[in-house]
Amino acid sequence: MSIARIPIGALIGLILTAMFLIMAIFAPWLAPFGNGEIVGEVWAPMSAAHWLGTDNIGRDLLTRIIFGARTTIFIAVLATALSFTLGSVLGFTAAVVGGWFDTIMSRLVDLLMSIPTLIFGLVVLSVLPSTMLTLIMVMGILDSTRVYRLSRAVAVDINVMDFVEAARLRGEGTIWVIFREILPNALSPLISELGLRFIYAVLFLSALSFLGLGVQPPNADWGGMVKENKDGIVFGIGAALIPAAAIAALAISVNLVADWVLNRTTSLKGGRG
Amino acid sequence: MGGATVLKLIAQRIALGVLLLLAVSVLIFAGTQILPGDVAQSILGQAATPQALENLRRELGLNDPAYIRYFRWLFGILQGDLGTALSNNRDIASALSGRLANTLFLAACAAVVSVPLAILLGLLAVRYRNGIIDKAISGFALASTSLPEFFIGYLLILVFAVKLQWFPASSTVYDSMGFLQRLQAVVLPASALTLVVLAHMMRMTRAAVLNVMQSAYIETAELKGLGPLKIIRRHAFPNAIAPIINVVMLNLAFLVVGVVVVEVIFVYPGMGQYLVDHVSKRDVPVVQAVGLIFAAVYITLNMVADIAAILANPRLRHPK
Numbered sequence: 001m002s003i004a005r006i007p008i009g010a011l012i013g014l015i016l017t018a019m020f021l022i023m024a025i026f027a028p029w030l031a032p033f034g035n036g037e038i039v040g041e042v043w044a045p046m047s048a049a050h051w052l053g054t055d056n057i058g059r060d061l062l063t064r065i066i067f068g069a070r071t072t073i074f075i076a077v078l079a080t081a082l083s084f085t086l087g088s089v090l091g092f093t094a095a096v097v098g099g100w101f102d103t104i105m106s107r108l109v110d111l112l113m114s115i116p117t118l119i120f121g122l123v124v125l126s127v128l129p130s131t132m133l134t135l136i137m138v139m140g141i142l143d144s145t146r147v148y149r150l151s152r153a154v155a156v157d158i159n160v161m162d163f164v165e166a167a168r169l170r171g172e173g174t175i176w177v178i179f180r181e182i183l184p185n186a187l188s189p190l191i192s193e194l195g196l197r198f199i200y201a202v203l204f205l206s207a208l209s210f211l212g213l214g215v216q217p218p219n220a221d222w223g224g225m226v227k228e229n230k231d232g233i234v235f236g237i238g239a240a241l242i243p244a245a246a247i248a249a250l251a252i253s254v255n256l257v258a259d260w261v262l263n264r265t266t267s268l269k270g271g272r273g
Numbered sequence: 274m275g276g277a278t279v280l281k282l283i284a285q286r287i288a289l290g291v292l293l294l295l296a297v298s299v300l301i302f303a304g305t306q307i308l309p310g311d312v313a314q315s316i317l318g319q320a321a322t323p324q325a326l327e328n329l330r331r332e333l334g335l336n337d338p339a340y341i342r343y344f345r346w347l348f349g350i351l352q353g354d355l356g357t358a359l360s361n362n363r364d365i366a367s368a369l370s371g372r373l374a375n376t377l378f379l380a381a382c383a384a385v386v387s388v389p390l391a392i393l394l395g396l397l398a399v400r401y402r403n404g405i406i407d408k409a410i411s412g413f414a415l416a417s418t419s420l421p422e423f424f425i426g427y428l429l430i431l432v433f434a435v436k437l438q439w440f441p442a443s444s445t446v447y448d449s450m451g452f453l454q455r456l457q458a459v460v461l462p463a464s465a466l467t468l469v470v471l472a473h474m475m476r477m478t479r480a481a482v483l484n485v486m487q488s489a490y491i492e493t494a495e496l497k498g499l500g501p502l503k504i505i506r507r508h509a510f511p512n513a514i515a516p517i518i519n520v521v522m523l524n525l526a527f528l529v530v531g532v533v534v535v536e537v538i539f540v541y542p543g544m545g546q547y548l549v550d551h552v553s554k555r556d557v558p559v560v561q562a563v564g565l566i567f568a569a570v571y572i573t574l575n576m577v578a579d580i581a582a583i584l585a586n587p588r589l590r591h592p593k
Contacts (some may be wrong), residue, residue, distance in 0.1 A: 111296050114575070116530040119548075119567045124304045126552040126560040199419065206421050207534055211549045226423050230538075233427050234442045236435045244424035251419035 006260070013256025020250050023066050024073040031063040036218050043229075043237045052242055056228050061239060064225055065246055071221040072247075075136055076201040082140025083197060087147025088190060092178045094148075095155035106152070109145045117142050118207065125208070130216050135208070139201055150193055154186045161185075195258025199251045206247050222247045283580050290576040297568045298350075302343045305557050346561070355562040360554045365562050369544065373566065375446060376536070376543035379459050380528045383466035387528075388521050391471050395478025399486065410475060417472035422531060426465045426538035433461060443540040462539040469531050474524045481516035485509050515586035522578030526571045533567075 006014070023030060032051075033039050036059060044054040052061035094102040112120070121138055128134045158164065164181050172180075206223030208214035215221045220228065225243035232239050330336050337345075349356060355365035398407045434442035444458045485491065486509055494504045533545030540546070544563055551559035 111293070111300060114293055114572055115297055115300065115564075115568045116526075116571055118530055118533060119564050119571075120301070120304065122533075122548060122552045123301055123560055123564040126555055126557060127305050203419075203421055207423075210421075210423050210534065211537060212553055213549070223421075223423075226427070230423075230427065233430050234435060236431065238431055240427050241424065241431065244421055244427065248416075248420045248424050251421075252416065255415060255419055 009256045010260035013253040013260070016249060016253035017257055020069055020073065020253070023069040025070075027066045027070045031060075031066045033060040033063040035063060035067045037063070043232050043239055053239060055225070055239055056232065061242060064220060065222070065243060068220055068222045068225055068243060069246070069250075071215055071219055072202060072205060072223075072250075075132060075139075075205055075215070075221065076198060078136045079139035079143065079201045079205070080194065080198045082136060083143035083147050083201075084190070084194065086140065087144035088151040088183075088186075089178075090144070091148040091151030092155045092182050092186070093174075095152050095159050096174055096178055096182065102152075105148070109148050112142070112145045113149075117204065121204070121208065122211075122213065125213050130213065132215065135205065135214055139204055143197060143201065143204075147190075147193065147197065151186060151190060154189050155182050158182050158185050192258060192262040195254050195261065199254050199258075202247060202251055202254075279583065282583055286576055286579050286583070290572055294569055294572055297572065298347060298565055299343065301561055301564050301568065302339075302346060305561055306339055350562070350565065356558040358551070358556055358559045360551065360556045360559075365559055369547070369563070369566070372542060372544045372547050375541065376529070376532055376545065378455070379462055379466070379536070379541060379543060380525070380532055382456070382459050382463040383470070383528055384525055386463065387467040387471050387474065387524070390467070391474035391524075392478050392517065392521075394471075395475045396482060398475070398479045399482045402483070410479075414472035414476050417468060422465065422469055422534040423538050425468050426462070426535060429461050429465055430539075445540065446542060459541070462535050462541055465535050465538070466528055466531055469535075470524045470528055473527070474520055477520035478517055481520065482509065482513045484516070485513045488512075512586075515582045518581045518585055519578045522574050522581065526574040526578075529570050529574070530567065 028035075038058045039060050040050060040054045040058050042054065042056060042058050044050060044058070046053045050060050050062065052065065055061050055064060090105055094105045121142055124138055125134070128138070159182065164177060167177055167181050205214055205221060206226070209221050209223030210227050212227060215224050217224070217228075222243040226240045229237075229240035229243075233241075335342070346356070353366060355369065357363065358365055358368070394410055398410045401407055430442050433439050440461050441458060444462050446455050446458050450458070491504060491508055494508050499507070532543060533548060535541070536543045536545035537549055544566065548560065548563040548567070551563070
């Protein structure tokens with residue numbers, strides 16, 4: 001498989017995604033200034049010293065964006081990981097075990113999904129302490145409902161296949177069936193969903209932080225940076241748009257990669273699996 | 274196939290909606306009880322003496338078990354009493370009524386623009402499938418599902434309110450405002466909301482019509498020599514309308530929720546901003562009440578979508 005065969009959209013997506021990841025991982029070495037260090041005037045325009053200008057209290061905006069990438073991606077990755085682990089294990093179990101467990105879990109998921117995620121998130125965050133752990137837990141658990149539905153639907157189809165029957169007949173337990181028979185065969189639809197859930201987590205986290213209910217100062221993710229700089233907009237200062245554009249760029253590039261992966265895996269199977 | 278069956282089906286859907294709403298109210302109430310701390314603690318703060326806490330708890334009825342407090346809350350709501358806000362001791366229902374009207378006004382303005390536009394663009398995409406228009410529309414859809422609301426919102430403010438000065442930057446509305454003035458105030462937030470839901474609605478319309486256009490009876494109609502207009506009018510449209518109505522309703526539900534962030538961006542005095550303010554003040558009674566109203570609107574619109582689909586598509590009138 002050569003690079004030339006990757007469609008141009010997916011290639012751009014891959015490069016940008018990789019760039020954001022490098023930014024997040026190597027933030028302290030890449031950033032021109034220290035995180036939270038006040039280095040200039042308030043809302044200074046873009047210049048050679050400050051490529052993206054400075055923010056509402058005179059911190060270098062590029063530095064903040066680089067450290068913000070770290071916070072945003074870190075929380076979004078952990079929340080996505082939690083929602084996938086929780087959602088897929090429960091979804092597979094529901095499909096394999098069936099009976100009352102399936103009924104109760106599925107009705108509970110229906111119930112959770114009948115409330116808009118943002119609204120229920122706000123309700124729960126009104127009583128929970130504002131820490132990163134809370135954010136990851138709330139985002140991960142609320143999002144796992146969608147993963148649950150997908151993995152249950154996929155697993156129900158796999159569960160009636162002959163090789164699962166064969167495993168049961170040779171006496172394998174439920175755990176074996178879930179992890180050794182169902183999981184490997186359900187991976188490809190789940191992986192293409194992974195990208196979409198990650199984007200959703202980034203957007204959800206940014207919305208919460210923008211509303212002042214996500215990451216708390218002095219730490220800032222990109223959504224929080226939009227909030228910090230939003231008062232400049234009415235004076236014609238676009239500093240708030242830069243972190244907002246970073247969110248959009250990350251979401252679009254992951255989307256492009258996810259689309260490509262989806263098309264590749266489905267064309268291998270000769271149709272949308 | 275009599276009208277009685279349809280009525281029965283609709284009654285079933287409504288009953289299901291009410292049941293769901295009850296379950297959601299339990300969930301919202303339970304969601305605010307996960308932590309050991311209670312309302313008395315958050316009114317008096319960490320430094321309160323145990324005696325003062327105990328007195329306030331007795332006054333607010335917090336010593337009763339959770340299910341009794343839940344039913345007291347629920348029956349209050351059913352009688353129109355949403356309780357009082359902790360942060361300013363005001364009656365929640367009277368503070369909310371004006372804001373609810375504002376939010377619905379904003380959402381309605383966005384819906385009036387976005388629904389016809391989305392259906393039109395969706396149909397255009399089908400008509401010129403795989404052409405430039407179709408590609409442009411799906412590119413726009415990809416961008417718009419990835420853009421956060423505040424990017425669109427602040428870009429609109431920067432361009433149309435600050436640079437061009439066509440509209441006010443913050444969409445303040447008050448009671449004595451005339452209808453036209455009010456309309457001018459919501460142009461920017463309504464456009465932001467439109468852009469947020471447009472792509473999704475458009476894509477689903479396209480998919481719904483394409484799905485119908487590829488079915489065997491359309492081919493039959495073509496083969497028996499019907500003109501394209503007649504095919505669309507007699508065969509494609511009646512079958513595509515149910516999924517389109519469904520998409521429209523789902524997006525209206527999404528509008529009512531998307532409104533939360535948009536209201537904060539444009540400092541619009543609606544329910545969303547009220548909710549966000551009181552979440553950060555940890556004012557639980559307000560959060561419960563507003564959360565329940567948002568959920569109720571969402572569930573109602575979903576239910577209407579179901580019912581509309583049943584009315585528009587006779588096949589759905591025969592449950593399995």
